[in-house]
Amino acid sequence: MTVDLSDAQIAQFHEDGFLILNRLIAPEDAARVAARFEGLFRGRFETGLYPDEWNWQEGRDSPDRTRQICNGWKSDHTVAGLVLRAEIGRLCATLAGWPGARIAQDNVIWKPPGAKPLGFHQDNSYNAWIVPAEMLTCWIALDPTSAAGGTIEYVRGSHRWGRYPPIAQFHAPEDYRKELAAAAAEVGRTPEIVPVEVPAGGCAFHHGWTWHGSDRNRADRPRRSAVAHCMSSDARFHTTEVSYIYSRYKRVGDDSMDESFFPVLWTREGYRTAWLDDYMCRGSAAGRSLNYLAAGD
Numbered sequence: 001m002t003v004d005l006s007d008a009q010i011a012q013f014h015e016d017g018f019l020i021l022n023r024l025i026a027p028e029d030a031a032r033v034a035a036r037f038e039g040l041f042r043g044r045f046e047t048g049l050y051p052d053e054w055n056w057q058e059g060r061d062s063p064d065r066t067r068q069i070c071n072g073w074k075s076d077h078t079v080a081g082l083v084l085r086a087e088i089g090r091l092c093a094t095l096a097g098w099p100g101a102r103i104a105q106d107n108v109i110w111k112p113p114g115a116k117p118l119g120f121h122q123d124n125s126y127n128a129w130i131v132p133a134e135m136l137t138c139w140i141a142l143d144p145t146s147a148a149g150g151t152i153e154y155v156r157g158s159h160r161w162g163r164y165p166p167i168a169q170f171h172a173p174e175d176y177r178k179e180l181a182a183a184a185a186e187v188g189r190t191p192e193i194v195p196v197e198v199p200a201g202g203c204a205f206h207h208g209w210t211w212h213g214s215d216r217n218r219a220d221r222p223r224r225s226a227v228a229h230c231m232s233s234d235a236r237f238h239t240t241e242v243s244y245i246y247s248r249y250k251r252v253g254d255d256s257m258d259e260s261f262f263p264v265l266w267t268r269e270g271y272r273t274a275w276l277d278d279y280m281c282r283g284s285a286a287g288r289s290l291n292y293l294a295a296g297d
């Protein structure tokens with residue numbers, strides 16, 4: 001898969017702070033990634049490694065919570081086969097104006113019918129540990145999405161509203177638009193909320209300062225997504241700002257990012273972390289799925 005972004009689409013991204021595409025991957029490939037979710041949330045990790053964050057576990061957490069795993073790529077080759085693709089890195093770097101892109105973090109998100117919202121926030125509020133402190137994200141729908149089904153929602157133009165701190169409660173807040181409403185009041189704007197309604201395999205890119213969140217799933221089908229949060233290929237660790245999870249990968253006295261933990265997906269110069277393509281092909285769900293996902297078709 002290659003996606004040619006037109007100048008108009010790139011301009012639209014800069015204007016709106018997001019860009020929605022109806023097709024990034026084939027629906028059957030989206031279904032192959034979605035088929036991994038059940039095992040992952042039950043703790044079946046084919047690589048033997050825990051993901052960096054495992055926010056919902058079968059039997060431990062309430063069924064009305066939206067389920068999230070961060071850095072599922074470390075635990076599952078099929079997830080890796082999607083979120084570590086060169087093309088995703090190329091598109092994120094192109095939109096961000098970076099020389100290339102590394103994965104900062106992936107998200108595996110499963111919102112069953114009835115599951116509660118995720119609060120509106122700005123991703124870059126959580127990125128002080130990175131220099132430059134910015135991400136650009138590719139959010140991929142693995143099911144057809146709808147406003148009623150709790151899809152991701154963006155606020156048009158909100159990447160220009162300024163920088164706000166992390167929100168009080170990300171998972172299942174009482175009012176998922178609370179901090180957004182406060183920010184909008186401060187800048188004197190009425191938020192124009194755009195729900196991302198795409199077929200399975202569609203996607204949306206968003207700027208790190210764009211306000212986004214998602215409502216309860218009021219539909220009768222699950223909403224599953226895979227998200228690649230990218231950072232610049234040149235990114236380094238901040239020497240004093242600490243992420244309690246991700247700064248664990250920083251070596252003492254060294255601010256460089258190790259490609260074992262933050263692999264480079266793509267650079268303009270033609271560089272890509274050497275082990276990625278082999279790693280993406282190793283899954284137990286291999287065969288057809290990984291032929292497709294790893295080949296960069």
Ligand SMILES: O=C(O)CCC(=O)C(=O)O
Nearest residue numbers: 109118139152213214227
């Ligand atoms: O999928 C969602 O509901 C929210 C995801 C999100 O916060 C993100 O992709 O940055």
